[in-house]
Each structure stands twice: as structure tokens, then as C-alpha cells.
């Protein structure tokens with residue numbers, strides 16, 4: 001299964017408008033040209049028009065068909081400022097604070113989505129994750145029924161014996177530093193949904209720990225044990241089990257010894273990490289040491305698709321995440 005080709009084909013079938021907030025980054029300008037040529041999305045770049053055009057010239061890319069908006073000089077400033085002020089005035093912000101925030105391309109781009117001027121946003125090539133997340137949390141907020149936004153990484157492994165034909169989904173690798181049991185249980189269910197709707201995986205969810213079925217005792221283990229119970233109770237049809245170590249989740253022979261009788265152990269294709277330290281470190285190790293392609297982080301649970309890039313991203317990574325964001329917008 002060529003996952004990324006699938007996303008691009010789906011995106012091209014019903015073109016969505018995706019905003020790039022970081023027009024000052026060369027990779028973003030190149031990606032805008034590529035995504036437009038490949039018909040992955042209709043792209044709007046935010047930033048200084050003269051600078052963006054100069055970057056395009058220097059890097060030899062053609063921006064025909066790409067929309068460029070300068071937030072500071074945009075006709076939308078008053079509308080966006082008023083809307084943002086209404087959304088955040090209970091937090092004590094002034095109109096001047098609202099206008100200052102809205103001139104930041106990350107807030108401006110998020111407000112374009114909120115006001116239906118765009119379908120999704122991709123940012124984070126030049127910004128830390130927190131900067132991309134804050135406007136999303138403050139403006140578009142969560143989908144009905146979801147309280148915690150989290151993230152999924154689609155891992156395309158070289159060894160096709162793992163996951164579903166080498167495809168696995170990891171979470172949470174980007175958002176919640178220390179999820180409690182309720183949040184972990186919700187992250188498990190949301191990630192299973194992402195796995196089935198975005199990559200057509202029949203989810204088998206392992207909730208990871210340094211303990212398998214009571215082999216170790218610690219408060220951190222108890223947090224995962226409670227999360228497993230909640231995830232099972234709240235989603236009776238979901239194949240979810242734990243707490244288990246990564247080897248028990250992935251290797252049938254180990255699963256037989258450590259978690260006999262588990263319907264998930266040994267064949268997990270969705271891995272839920274107990275916290276952000278393990279999740280972020282875990283995906284980067286698999287990416288760098290096992291040569292896996294790591295697509296994401298894809299934000300899940302937001303009311304509209306906004307996705308964060310790693311600052312180490314390539315132009316191809318930006319185009320791939322654009323395709324995924326566009327497909328999320330189609331599924332919205």
C-alpha cells in the first residue's frame with residue numbers, strides 16, 4: 001500500500017484550500033509550487049509577497065496558481081480581530097491584543113479556517129509545535145465529543161511484517177506532555193479512528209508501558225492500567241489492550257509469554273505511548289534507526305484540520321502533510 005500516493009490521489013479528487021503560514025521559509029515556498037503542480041491542494045501562502053516571489057525566483061519554482069496574502073495588509077484584519085476578540089475577551093484580552101495576535105500568520109491562518117476562507121492549515125516548518133497548537137486550541141477548538149486534542153504519526157516501516165503491511169500509527173508523539181488516564185483512554189479511541197479513516201487499518205491498539213500485565217508496579221503503570229480499563233469500557237467494540245511493553249505488543253513469541261490470551265499483544269498496529277517523552281522519542285528512534293517514513297504529526301480531535309510539521313521537514317514532507325490535511329478536510 002503506497003499510503004502517501006493514496007493521500008495525494010484522494011486530495012486531487014476534491015481540491016481543498018490549504019494555508020501555509022510560514023511564507024518566509026524556503027521549503028514552504030517550494031512546497032506551495034509542488035502541491036499546486038501536483039494538484040494536491042489550492043494553496044495560500046501567508047507572508048511578504050515580494051519576499052515570497054524572490055524566494056521562488058531564487059529556487060527556480062513557479063508560483064502560478066498560488067495565492068499570497070500579507071496578513072498585516074489584509075482586508076480581513078478588522079473582521080478577524082473582531083472575531084478573535086469575541087472568542088477570547090473572557091480571558092481579559094483587549095482589542096489591541098487581538099489585533100496584534102491576528103497579524104501573526106499562525107493566528108491569521110487559523111482564523112481563515114474558522115471563517116471558511118480556507119479548509120486547512122499546515123505550519124511548523126519554522127515554528128515549535130506549541131506555537132502552532134495554541135491558535136488552533138483558542139480559535140477552532142475541539143470536535144464535538146472530544147476534550148483532548150492529540151496527534152498521530154503514520155509510520156511506514158521497511159519491515160512489512162509489523163503492523164498492517166508495515167503501516168502503524170503511533171500516538172501521542174506531539175501534544176500532551178503528561179496525559180492522565182481519561183486523556184490516554186480518549187487518545188486511544190481517537191487514534192483508532194484516525195487509523196481506520198485515514199489509512200484503512202483495522203485497529204489493534206496496544207497501550208504501552210514498561211510493564212506487561214502487572215509485571216512491574218509504579219504510579220506511571222497504574223495510570224496506563226486505568227486508561228486501558230476506561231478505553232475498553234467506553235469503546236466496547238474496540239480491540240484495545242495493555243498495559244504492555246513494546247516487545248509484547250509487536251512480537252507474537254514474546255506476547256505468548258508475557259500476555260497470553262491478549263487479542264492485541266503480538267499483532268498491534270496502533271501504539272499508544274504513556275506520555276510525550278516516550279512518544280516523541282519513540283517515533284524519532286523508529287524513524288532514524290529503522291529508516292521508517294514518519295508522516296505527521298497529524299492532529300486529531302480538532303474541529304478543523306490543522307497540522308504541525310517537524311522543523312526538520314523536507315519539501316516532500318510538507319507536500320505529503322498537505323495531502324493528508326486536504327483529505328481530513330474532505331472527511332470533516
Ligand SMILES: CC(C)(COP(=O)(O)OP(=O)(O)OC[C@H]1O[C@@H](n2cnc3c(N)ncnc32)[C@H](O)[C@@H]1OP(=O)(O)O)[C@@H](O)C(=O)NCCC(=O)NCCS
Nearest residue numbers: 129130133134137138147148149150173174175176177280
Ligand atoms: C499543547 C500546549 C501548547 C498547550 O499549551 P499551554 O500554554 O501549556 O496550555 P494551556 O494549559 O495554557 O492551554 C491553552 C489553551 O489550550 C487548551 N488546551 C491545552 N491542551 C489541549 C489539548 N490537548 N486539547 C484541547 N485543548 C487544549 C487549554 O484548554 C487552553 O484553552 P483556553 O485558553 O481556551 O482555556 C502544550 O501542552 C505543549 O507545549 N505541548 C507540547 C508540544 C511539544 O513541544 N511537542 C513536542 C514536539 S512535537
Ligand SMILES: CC(=O)OP(=O)(O)O
Nearest residue numbers: 174297309310311312
Ligand atoms: C513533531 C516534532 O517533534 O516536531 P519538532 O521536531 O519540530 O520538535
